[in-house]
Amino acid sequence: MVAPGDKAVKTLEHKVVVITGAGSGIGRALALSALKQGANVALSDWNLPAVEETRRLADVTPGRILVRQVDVRSDDEVGAFADLVQSKMGGAHVVVNNAGVSLSDAVGSMKREDFAWLMDINFWGVVRGTEAFLPQMKTRDEGHVVNISSVFGLIGVPGQSAYNASKFAVRGFTEALAQELEGSRIHVSVVCPGGIKTGIVANGRHYQTANGEATTTEETAKKFEQLAGTTSERAAEIIWKGVMRNDARILVGPDARLIQAMVRLFPNTYPSLVRTGMALSERLRGIRM
Numbered sequence: 001m002v003a004p005g006d007k008a009v010k011t012l013e014h015k016v017v018v019i020t021g022a023g024s025g026i027g028r029a030l031a032l033s034a035l036k037q038g039a040n041v042a043l044s045d046w047n048l049p050a051v052e053e054t055r056r057l058a059d060v061t062p063g064r065i066l067v068r069q070v071d072v073r074s075d076d077e078v079g080a081f082a083d084l085v086q087s088k089m090g091g092a093h094v095v096v097n098n099a100g101v102s103l104s105d106a107v108g109s110m111k112r113e114d115f116a117w118l119m120d121i122n123f124w125g126v127v128r129g130t131e132a133f134l135p136q137m138k139t140r141d142e143g144h145v146v147n148i149s150s151v152f153g154l155i156g157v158p159g160q161s162a163y164n165a166s167k168f169a170v171r172g173f174t175e176a177l178a179q180e181l182e183g184s185r186i187h188v189s190v191v192c193p194g195g196i197k198t199g200i201v202a203n204g205r206h207y208q209t210a211n212g213e214a215t216t217t218e219e220t221a222k223k224f225e226q227l228a229g230t231t232s233e234r235a236a237e238i239i240w241k242g243v244m245r246n247d248a249r250i251l252v253g254p255d256a257r258l259i260q261a262m263v264r265l266f267p268n269t270y271p272s273l274v275r276t277g278m279a280l281s282e283r284l285r286g287i288r289m
């Protein structure tokens with residue numbers, strides 16, 4: 001048994017850190033930051049040129065980075081990557097299940113194919129990554145599982161039912177796992193970022209706004225660029241700090257802290273505050289344009 005507060009991963013130096021979706025945004029920033037802190041990293045993404053670019057940006061000795069094309073929708077690919085990390089790097093100390101996509105549409109008009117696509121990546125991708133790497137951590141009774149949820153795993157938002165479902169599911173899965181691992185030296189964090197300036201919206205599928213109006217991915221991405229207030233680099237800094245502290249929940253950005261406070265204080269009436277917030281940001285956007 002481990003004393004409460006015992007930290008399994010106190011530093012990233014010489015640790016093996018696995019990150020999915022490391023070809024862009026938060027995943028890339030986490031990888032570059034982990035390397036700076038002395039970790040060896042195993043990076044995957046379904047977009048091979050993008051994750052190769054992360055390797056190029058890191059500019060460290062080849063032995064410290066393993067890069068592979070992995071689609072988190074495939075049990076076989078995720079399993080083979082875990083085997084490779086075991087054989088080439090001695091197994092994972094930290095796994096960050098980060099790969100994700102976005103979708104905006106309303107219940108009723110949303111295509112089942114789009115909903116299933118998102119769940120397979122955002123939720124089942126997290127489950128696959130956790131299941132594949134957990135045995136390596138259990139063998140040495142040391143490690144940290146970091147699963148990326150969202151503030152949309154804390155509140156529901158119109159037009160985001162699929163994304164909300166995936167991120168609430170990631171949070172529930174992760175909070176249950178944390179309790180299953182209590183007393184071991186394997187720690188678990190769920191990360192809830194607010195708006196982070198990344199390609200998450202530009203890389204997604206967007207058909208309807210929160211107000212139910214037709215939109216395009218390009219238009220939604222433009223709006224998101226103006227709303228997202230935190231850089232990926234700052235997000236990575238906050239996430240690694242939270243992991244070192246063994247925080248069960250890591251909130252990223254002032255908007256995330258505000259949203260958590262709002263949902264705690266007003267669990268029944270927060271939707272009207274969300275509507276007011278959205279109307280206000282629309283108005284501010286109009287002023288800025």
Ligand SMILES: NC(=O)c1ccc[n+]([C@@H]2O[C@H](COP(=O)([O-])OP(=O)(O)OC[C@H]3O[C@@H](n4cnc5c(N)ncnc54)[C@H](O)[C@@H]3O)[C@@H](O)[C@H]2O)c1
Pocket residue numbers: 020021022023024025026027044045046047050070071072073098099100101121148149150151192193194195196197198199200201203228
């Ligand atoms: N950016 C935000 O505002 C924000 C807020 C809350 C949560 N998040 C979450 O953070 C995580 C990272 O997103 P980001 O904002 O850096 O977006 P991003 O689009 O910049 O990066 C996501 C990465 O995941 C990869 N990916 C997508 N599907 C994949 C698959 N099937 N297999 C392997 N890789 C795949 C993409 O190629 C990309 O490199 C996601 O889970 C996202 O939901 C982001």
